[in-house]
Amino acid sequence: MKKNLLTGFLAVIVAASLAGCGGSPASTTNTGGNDAAANSDTPQTVPQDQSTDDEDDIADGQSTVHSSVDSLDELKAEVEGYVESQLTDIRSTYDTLVASIGSYDAYVQNIDSVEAFYDGVITNTSSICVQLRQYSIDYANLIVSTDEKYSDQYDDLEEIYDVVYDDAGEQIYDEIYDGVLSDAYDDFYDGVVADGYDTVPYDDWSDVHSQEYDLWSDTRSDVYDLWSDCRSDIYDFWSDVRSDVYSEDDEDTQNDIADFQEDVNDLMTE
Template sequence: MKKRFAGFLAMVMLLPLAACGPETPPNTEIPSAVSSTDASTTDPSAGTAEPSSDTATSSGSEKPADDAYTIDLTGITTLEELETRIEEHLASTIASLNTQWEDLSAAIDTYQKYVENTEQVSAFYQTVITETDQMCILLYEYSAAYARMVLDSDMSDDDKYDAIEGIHDCLYEDACDEINDEIYDGLLDDMNDYFYNGILDDAQDDVDYSDWYDVCSDEYDQWYDTSSEVYDLYYDAASDIYSFYCDMSSELYSGDYERAEKVYGRFLEKIAKAKGQETGRANTEATFDTALRTASSTEEMETVIETHVTECTQALWNEWETMAADIDTFDEYKENVDSIEAFHTHIEEAASQILVMICDYGAAYAGMIIQSDSSPKDMYNDFEDFKDCLYEDACKIVKDEIYEDLLGEMKDYYYEGIIQDAKDSVPYSEWSEARRDAYNWWSDARGEVYSSWSDTRGDLYSFYSDICSELYRGDTDGAADELQDFKDKIAKMK
């Protein structure tokens, strides 16, 4: 069957495998009108190894609570046993999904049976997403457990540094690849071959063409959406686990256990967010204002940045909810089509403004470090917090809240909701045009937001790497020059 939609391009994982540089956004095929700008795969951190220092000890560090764990670690006393448990747990979950698929495909072996069981098919696609999400959370937790065992062990500093490599080998490479190979490239490919390219394709000449076309379109859409969601889940987990491994490895290399515990604590926070254990959107009074706020310390600055970025994204959500409340029928959609198109453009521009604001905060944060009385080595260490706060956390808020959630909500509400529901009640040409426009606006906005997010992350990481290189050499004047260059770059963004 000739596919009527843009082909689903191969998605290539471009995470660096040898050096702990920034994760590179994947060549993910977002629906066809979206373009992605991939960051350079060159490791910008080359030459920024931790300056040698007296080895810190872990005796005075305070371990974060492991409240985020839901995995069963009973009987696990060695890293080898933990690796075996990870492999078995993942294999069991994947086997369960495959068994469910075998049962479903055995029950649906004709076009007619497919039509009669579309709800069961859709439900299984949702099961694949849900189970993939749970597997990714599982890998987050096992990564944290692995690090905890290394930190708590009586191994030497060198042995701990070597042992933490297991997170890379067992979790990032083997376990994450297993999800990609067995679910994304395996199960979902099998489903596409069986349904879309199989029993539906075979029925083309035996049923009404219009009905057949609609059934095929719906099947392809849900397969495509599920594949995209599975890949996003897998990629985000792999990226986070890789970053966690790199950060832990760096701190163990330098023997800085206090910072290692901080890295561990931040990763537990990521786990909580992945599990939805965070405060939901509730600030209905949030306003969109990107003027920088003041802080008297870097610790206070981190809180200010998180709060400010969150408020700006919340303000966009509030605007969206106000607009959506007035548009709940196809007729109302048509009456407000210009405003709807303009709002998609507004999302693009607002996301860009937030990301520029994040860069401004980055310059302010860096200025506080460089203008302090700290030694170059302490400044160097402080820039790890800079990276965590700006490059990791602040940018992730934009990606999660706007690129993923808000734009996803808008697509579901208009494209998949109001417009789709009107299919049988309005002229087909009118329906088709509205659906095409809605998709294009969403696709364009998503592409622009992603591009801005990717560029900002690249700029922040390059700045972090360059300034750390200067501080590594003890050149605070060079670091100040890098800061001024970054400020000049920000000025050109505005």
């Protein structure tokens, strides 16, 4: 898949928000933390990337890539590369955002960009999970289309479990749910927002503090649901196809693959 639009979308929102306050955009360095703005009350801007065709993909629903590789090793490398790329993009976008918000005032003035980030995490997690379902189908199609014995196909189908369900699934949990979103709690809710307690009227601070917690909590809950549903679907598909191959039932195998492909297609239009 092409690079998601999260970074570009986030930058547009930040630029617009600052323009409305009379600020002028300034480029920043992606530092991976909030040290760059830690001693400043002036909000930093997030640099804008070039827009991509992904804008059309998200406007019309999610999209997936059907792998066209010829071997299990190549498919494994493709899955691993895809997941790593997507997670790196999310982390990079978050690091840029954190570097631009080093104080309570900066957070308040950039609240739109924070909301956009949380929305983007949900959108990107959903896209990753849909693509992982598609990769499971690609694995099944590649394996059952060979001339190997059913017993060998049965063994090869373990790749779906190992590469997609287990490895990729754990990466999503570790890097998004228990990674960047845990960092967001520390950096925002328990960080710059908490710091505002002694600097602004309590009622104002309480509203912002509660809003940040709701944004974080809702996003984390949505990400968990997306991740859990994805793994459950992939596990059920893997189990069904493996059972069909074990029974040497080609018709049921193809029906299960077709049914799951229809499910994935439906997810892309939601």
